[in-house]
Amino acid sequence: MKLLKFGGKSLANGKGIKNVIAILSEKIKNKEKIIVVLSARGDATDELENLLELAKSNCNYEKVLIQFRKQQIEPLTTLNVDQEFDLLNRLLKGVQLTEDYSQKIKDLVLAQGELLAVKMVSALLNNINIKCQVVDSRLFLKTDDNFGNAQVNLVTSKEKTVKYIETIDADVTPIITGFIASNITNETTTLGRNGTNYSASLIANFLGIKAIESYTHVDGIFTANPEIVSNAKIIKHINYNEASELASFGTSILHTKSINPLIEDGISLHILNTFNKENEGTLISNHQTARSIKSISVQEEVVLINIIGKGIIGKKGIDARIFSNLSNIGVNIGIISQGSSERGVSFIIPKKNKAMAQKVLLNEFKHEILKQDIQAVNTIEDISVVTIVGQHIGNFASCLDYLKQNKINILLINNTISGNNISLVIHKKEVKKAVNVIHSQIFGAIKTMHIAIVGKGTVGGSLINQLLVSKAKVLNRKNLKLNIFAIAGKEKILFNKNGISDNWRTSLQEKENTLDHEKAIIAYARKHHLENLVLIDNTSSEDFVNYYTSFIENGFDLVSSNKIANTQRYFQYKTLRESLQLHKKNYLYETNVGAGLPIIDTIRTLHESGENITRIKGVFSGSLSYLFNSFSASEQPFSYFLKKAIELGYTEPDPREDLCGNDVARKLLILARELDLKNEFNDINIENLIPESLRKGDTKQFLVNIEGIDTYYSAIKNKLADDYVLRYIGDLSGNLQEEKGDLQVKLVAIPKNSALGNLTGSDSIFEIYTESYKENPITIIGAGAGAEVTARGVFGDLLRIADKK
Numbered sequence: 001m002k003l004l005k006f007g008g009k010s011l012a013n014g015k016g017i018k019n020v021i022a023i024l025s026e027k028i029k030n031k032e033k034i035i036v037v038l039s040a041r042g043d044a045t046d047e048l049e050n051l052l053e054l055a056k057s058n059c060n061y062e063k064v065l066i067q068f069r070k071q072q073i074e075p076l077t078t079l080n081v082d083q084e085f086d087l088l089n090r091l092l093k094g095v096q097l098t099e100d101y102s103q104k105i106k107d108l109v110l111a112q113g114e115l116l117a118v119k120m121v122s123a124l125l126n127n128i129n130i131k132c133q134v135v136d137s138r139l140f141l142k143t144d145d146n147f148g149n150a151q152v153n154l155v156t157s158k159e160k161t162v163k164y165i166e167t168i169d170a171d172v173t174p175i176i177t178g179f180i181a182s183n184i185t186n187e188t189t190t191l192g193r194n195g196t197n198y199s200a201s202l203i204a205n206f207l208g209i210k211a212i213e214s215y216t217h218v219d220g221i222f223t224a225n226p227e228i229v230s231n232a233k234i235i236k237h238i239n240y241n242e243a244s245e246l247a248s249f250g251t252s253i254l255h256t257k258s259i260n261p262l263i264e265d266g267i268s269l270h271i272l273n274t275f276n277k278e279n280e281g282t283l284i285s286n287h288q289t290a291r292s293i294k295s296i297s298v299q300e301e302v303v304l305i306n307i308i309g310k311g312i313i314g315k316k317g318i319d320a321r322i323f324s325n326l327s328n329i330g331v332n333i334g335i336i337s338q339g340s341s342e343r344g345v346s347f348i349i350p351k352k353n354k355a356m357a358q359k360v361l362l363n364e365f366k367h368e369i370l371k372q373d374i375q376a377v378n379t380i381e382d383i384s385v386v387t388i389v390g391q392h393i394g395n396f397a398s399c400l401d402y403l404k405q406n407k408i409n410i411l412l413i414n415n416t417i418s419g420n421n422i423s424l425v426i427h428k429k430e431v432k433k434a435v436n437v438i439h440s441q442i443f444g445a446i447k448t449m450h451i452a453i454v455g456k457g458t459v460g461g462s463l464i465n466q467l468l469v470s471k472a473k474v475l476n477r478k479n480l481k482l483n484i485f486a487i488a489g490k491e492k493i494l495f496n497k498n499g500i501s502d503n504w505r506t507s508l509q510e511k512e513n514t515l516d517h518e519k520a521i522i523a524y525a526r527k528h529h530l531e532n533l534v535l536i537d538n539t540s541s542e543d544f545v546n547y548y549t550s551f552i553e554n555g556f557d558l559v560s561s562n563k564i565a566n567t568q569r570y571f572q573y574k575t576l577r578e579s580l581q582l583h584k585k586n587y588l589y590e591t592n593v594g595a596g597l598p599i600i601d602t603i604r605t606l607h608e609s610g611e612n613i614t615r616i617k618g619v620f621s622g623s624l625s626y627l628f629n630s631f632s633a634s635e636q637p638f639s640y641f642l643k644k645a646i647e648l649g650y651t652e653p654d655p656r657e658d659l660c661g662n663d664v665a666r667k668l669l670i671l672a673r674e675l676d677l678k679n680e681f682n683d684i685n686i687e688n689l690i691p692e693s694l695r696k697g698d699t700k701q702f703l704v705n706i707e708g709i710d711t712y713y714s715a716i717k718n719k720l721a722d723d724y725v726l727r728y729i730g731d732l733s734g735n736l737q738e739e740k741g742d743l744q745v746k747l748v749a750i751p752k753n754s755a756l757g758n759l760t761g762s763d764s765i766f767e768i769y770t771e772s773y774k775e776n777p778i779t780i781i782g783a784g785a786g787a788e789v790t791a792r793g794v795f796g797d798l799l800r801i802a803d804k805k
C-alpha cells in the first residue's frame, strides 16, 4: 500500500488537476493499492485568508468569493459545492459584521479549501468509473485547542484513523483531506501552514504504510531552491537526518514535523513532480550515505534584534536573561552573536514574535535602559537567513571572499556546534544574488558572468558577436555562462537581464537616446541582483574612464581595450589601483599593448616572479610596422605605402594620429608602469614622424598634400647603410629598479638580419630582456592590431576574470 500526497500547485486548474487524475487513474487501474491525501487547490488557502481580511476590514469580499468559487468548480462546473460556499458566506458575513475573527473561525474557513479539493478529485475519478470516497480527516485526526497550529493527540488519532479506514471497502480509494483536524468537541482545527505533508506522514504511520509519494511542482529536493538558483542540482537520495536539517533551516519543500512520523516507522518519502512524469525525484529514507549532502536553505519571515549598549560588554548573564525571557513566551532564538556589534548582542527570531519579544525585552532590561547601559533594542526587518547545510566552516573562507567581491553585506555569521552548517544573516534584497554566488562557489555549478559592454564599434561589435557565437561552447567546456546584460553605444543603451540576443543591433537601434549610461548600468545590475559583474570598455573615451571607480565600488570587475586609464597622470593610475585593491576587483587590459598578443601577462608574470626585466624593445604599432617594413624593402616612395595603409584600414582616419607616435608612446608607458615605474607621459621622448610642414591643417588638406612627405623619407632612406632597414620602435631602458625608466619612441636603422629587421607585413614584435635571459630576449611576434584579434584578446581577459572567481 502507498500513500499519495498532492500539493496545492499540483491540484490547480489546467495541466495540474489533469495530471493528478491521470496519475491516480493509472495506479488504480493497475490495481495498486493507494490512499490519497490532498491539499487545497492552487493558492486556495492564501485566497481564503485574504477573504477573511477583506471581510474584517469591511471591504466588498463578495466579488472575490464569486471568483474563488469559479476557480474551485473547474473543470467540473456541475459539482455541487453549495454546502462549502453557504458556510463560507455565513462565516465571512459574520466577520464583516464584527470586523474581527478568531483563529477558530479562521481554521473553519481555511478548512473549506481542502474539503473542496477532495470533493472535486473524487467526483472527477467517479466520472471515469473509478471507485473512490471523500474522507474528511476531521473525523479521526484529533488535536488540542491550539487553533492554527494544533497538536495532534497521536494515540487517539491512530486508533480512530485505523478504525475509520477499515470501514472503507477494499476496492474504494480514500481521498482524504490534508491539513485539517478537529478538537475534542469536534471543532475544526488546522495543523499549521503546509500541514498536508504532516497529515500524510501521520496517516501513513498510523496505517502502517511504508511508502509515501509526495507530488509537488518541482522535480524534488535540489541543492538550492530551484526557483532562486536556475542551475541547482537535484539530490536523488537523502536520509531522514539530512531531511530534518534541511527542513529546519527553511528548505520549504520539507517540513520538520512531518519527518518524525517517517523516522519512527522507517517510511520512505519519494518527492515527485506532477508536471514531469519522467523525473526520478528525490527519495528520503533511512539509508546512510558515505558523503553527506550539501544544500542551501533560506529562512524568510525572520527579524534581527539588536540590543545595543556599551554598558553590557562583558557583563554576565545578559544572554541568559534574553534566552529565558524569550523562551518563557515561547519564542525561539535562531542565531545569536556578540561579535557582529562590538557594543551589543544580536539575534534572530521569527517575524511573527517581533512585537511580543520587543515588549518583553524592554521590560527585562528597563533598569539598564534607564542607566543608559543599553541605548536601544532595535529590530531589522528586511533580512533573511541563508544556511549552507553540510558545509564546514574550514572550507568556507573562499566563499566569504567571493560574497564580499559581489558586494554582499553579511550582518551575522554563525556556525553550528556540529560544525556542519553555516548560517549567514543578510539583507532580503540580496538573497537571490547571495544564494547564487554561494551555490556556484560550493557546487562548482554553472557560474554566470553578467557583462556590460560599452562601445559597439569595430572592437566592441566584434567582441559581442564573438561572445554570442562562443557562449554555448564556453558553457559546455568551462561551466561558465556569459550573459551580456547591457550594451551601450554613444547614445543608446540596451538591457536584458537574461542576456541580449543575436539581433542586438536592431534592438539597440530601436531604443530612445539616454544619458548617464554608467548610472543606468549600475542601477540595472543592482535592481536585478546580478552577480559576477564585469564592465568591458571598448571605447576610446576619456570621459568614460572617469566612471571606472564608480563601477569598481559597485562590484564590477573591469576589462578594457581603452588605454586612457593606464596612461593618465601617475596619481590617477595609482588611485585606480588602490580602489581595485580595496574592493578586491580585477582590471585586465591585455589588448592595450599588443591586441591579441600576451604581452602584459608575460611581463607581469616575469616581474611578479622576481625576474629582473632590464629592457623592453620592439615595434608596437601594426600600421607603422607595415609602413616601414614595406618602405624599407621597396623602391616605391613613402606616400605610396601610406596611401595603401589608409586603404587597408590599418591607420586611423587621419594617419597623422599614428605618425605622431603618441599611440606607441602610450603602449610603452603602460609597459613601464607594469614594472612599477612611475613615469609620466611627458617623460617619453617621442620622435614625431610627421614632417613639420605637414603637421598643421585638417585631414583633408593632409591627404591632398600627402606626397609632400616623400622628400623627408627619401633623405632618411638614402643615408641607410647597406643591409639596414628602418623600424619605428618603442624602447624602455635605463635602470628599471629606479623610480623612472628611460622611454624612447624613435625611428631607427636596424640590421636587416636581426629579429626586428626580419619583421614583415603588419606584425608587431616585443623583445623582453631580463637578467636570466641576458642577450637572448624573450620575443613575442604576431598580429598586433585588428578588430577581430583585439576582441579575442578582450574575450581572453574576460575568461581570466572568470577563472579568478
Ligand SMILES: Nc1ncnc2c1ncn2[C@@H]1O[C@H](COP(=O)(O)OP(=O)(O)O)[C@@H](O)[C@H]1O
Pocket (backbone or CB within 6 Å): 006, 007, 008, 009, 010, 194, 215, 216, 217, 218, 220, 221, 222, 223, 224, 225, 226, 227, 250, 251, 252, 253, 254, 295, 296
Ligand atoms: N532545496 C529545494 N529543493 C526543491 N524545492 C525547494 C527547495 N527549497 C525551497 N523549495 C521550494 O519548495 C516548493 C515546493 O514545495 P511545496 O510548496 O510544498 O509545493 P506544493 O505546494 O506543490 O506542495 C517550491 O516552491 C520550491 O521552490
Ligand SMILES: N[C@@H](CC(=O)OP(=O)(O)O)C(=O)O
Pocket (backbone or CB within 6 Å): 006, 007, 008, 009, 039, 040, 045, 046, 113, 178, 179, 192, 193, 194, 195, 196, 197
Ligand atoms: N493548503 C494548506 C496546507 C498545505 O500543505 O498546502 P501545500 O501542500 O500546497 O503546501 C496550506 O496552503 O498551507
